[in-house]
Amino acid sequence: MSSTMRAIGVQGGKGPATALFVDEIAKPVPAPGQALVKIKAFGLNRMDLLQREGLYPVPPQAPATIGVEFSGVVEGFGGGEPCDFKVGDEVFGLAYGGAYAEYIAVSTKMLIHKPEHLSWEEAAGVPETWITASQALFLIGDFQAGQSVLWHAGASSVSICGIQLAKAQGAKAIYATAGSQEKIDFLEKELGVTKAFNYKTEDWAAEIQKATGGTGVNLTVDFVGAPYFQGNLNVAAKDGKVVLLGFMGGAQLPDGVNIAPLLMKRIRVEGSTLRSRDEEYQRQLRDTLVSHALPRFQDGRFKVFVERVFPFEKIMEAHQLLESNTTKGKIICVIE
Structure with missing residues (x-):
């Protein structure tokens, strides 16, 4: 041999x-x-x-x-x-x-x-994608039936896995962001997310607030990083969680970020690697x-x-x- x-x-x-x-x-x-x-x-x-x-x-x-x-x-x-x-x-x-x-x-x-x-x-x-999604959803996010979740980079492999896991867990609502109409259609029509938002043409944070009646989402899983940090805080529900898995958009926060929601809504932000x-x-x-x-x-x-x-x-x-x-x-x- x-x-x-x-x-x-x-x-x-x-x-x-x-x-x-x-x-x-x-x-x-x-x-x-x-x-x-x-x-x-x-x-x-x-x-x-x-x-x-x-x-x-x-x-x-x-x-x-x-x-x-x-x-x-x-x-x-x-x-x-x-x-x-x-x-x-x-x-x-x-x-x-x-x-x-x-x-x-x-x-x-x-x-x-x-x-x-x-x-x-x-x-x-x-292995990598389903284990990463399981880690974010269950071990870190402690996701429970009846909760809502937002997956950024919704058509990415990890989010595709996470959306299926969240549905099987009994999610109340599943939201996602993506960068093209083709991906939006895929997420809504094939994966069955509640609503997907085109981050290039829509203010996804404002639209999620509308979709949730201002209550926000229980869990957000983010791969983008700094550009989405404020939006993630804004759309988080009371006692919500944000799981940070990447910095595709950069790690340096822009000027003017308001961290008050961290305190006022008791948000937990946690980063993780595998x-x-x-x-x-x-x-x-x-x-x-x-x-x-x-x-x-x-x-x-x-x-x-x-x-x-x-x-x-x-x-x-x-x-x-x-x-x-x-x-x-x-x-x-x-x-x-």
């Missing part, structure tokens, strides 16, 4: 999408508690773009190869305590890095048995995903939206499509 494998590298260590290339590197050797998985497909995430450009704080235990979510077949183990997996099992999972490759060594705590009816491509699009968390925390999130989502994948109530599938060798084009901000759902690469 070969001791090397193909993996995606970045010329010069960092750079634009055109710097991505297929490299030949050492095949990973699983440590105790890890499985060796032969990868069938992997998903793209925005953190991958930042890591490619040298702008993402990669965890120290992560390999140099980009990529955190994958699907594939277990080929072996590194020993350690018994686990719920065996050689030949079809799995999908989350890793600290290394998924843009033919093989990955990953903790068995972050593996999930792949349901038969999910394709390799669909399964590869589940990749930097320890294995036990990630295992807890995996178990949350398994309990909330896996049964609904199996009976078809939850759907993995895949925008486009690329062959492994077309990684440059895949990154360029993700950078275009025109997608609805996951971009997946497959390894033949």
Whole structure:
């Protein structure tokens, strides 16, 4: 068996999408508690773009190869305590890095048995986005039946997952923002959100206040950051929560931000990351995903939206499509 494998590298260590290339590197050797998985497909995430450009704080235990979510077949183990997996099992999972490759060594705590009816491509699009959405909604947001929620970047993969999770949890109302009429239609007609707002043509904060009769929303999940901070405070309900997951619009607050609603409405604002968390925390999130989502994948109530599938060798084009901000759902690469 070969001791090397193909993996995606970045010329010069960092750079634009055109710097991505297929490299030949050492095949990973699983440590105790890890499985060796032969990868069938992997998903793209925005953190991958930042890591490619040298702008993402990669965890120290992560390999140099980009990529955190994958699907594939277990080929072996590194020993350690018994686990719920065996050689030949079809799995999908989350890793600290290394998924843009033919093989990955990953903790068995972050593996999930792949349901038969999910394709390799669909399964590869589940871990990062559904776990992140579950984290924001349940572990941080403590979302309950009968509450309302606002998802910014509504057609992003995480929000698509979160909208489905919120509906299944019995949300009173689900709102979203997006940047095109095509995405607004997708959110309202296909995902069934209560109302979606075009942030380019509408004052989404004012419109949500109208839609809620001034009571606001119980939970807001935001990836945009500084430009939306004031609006998030304005639309928060009494004792509302704002979960901050990204800074796509920047991290420096504009002049004139009024923080009075934080006090007057007792708003809790909490930021969170996933990749930097320890294995036990990630295992807890995996178990949350398994309990909330896996049964609904199996009976078809939850759907993995895949925008486009690329062959492994077309990684440059895949990154360029993700950078275009025109997608609805996951971009997946497959390894033949």
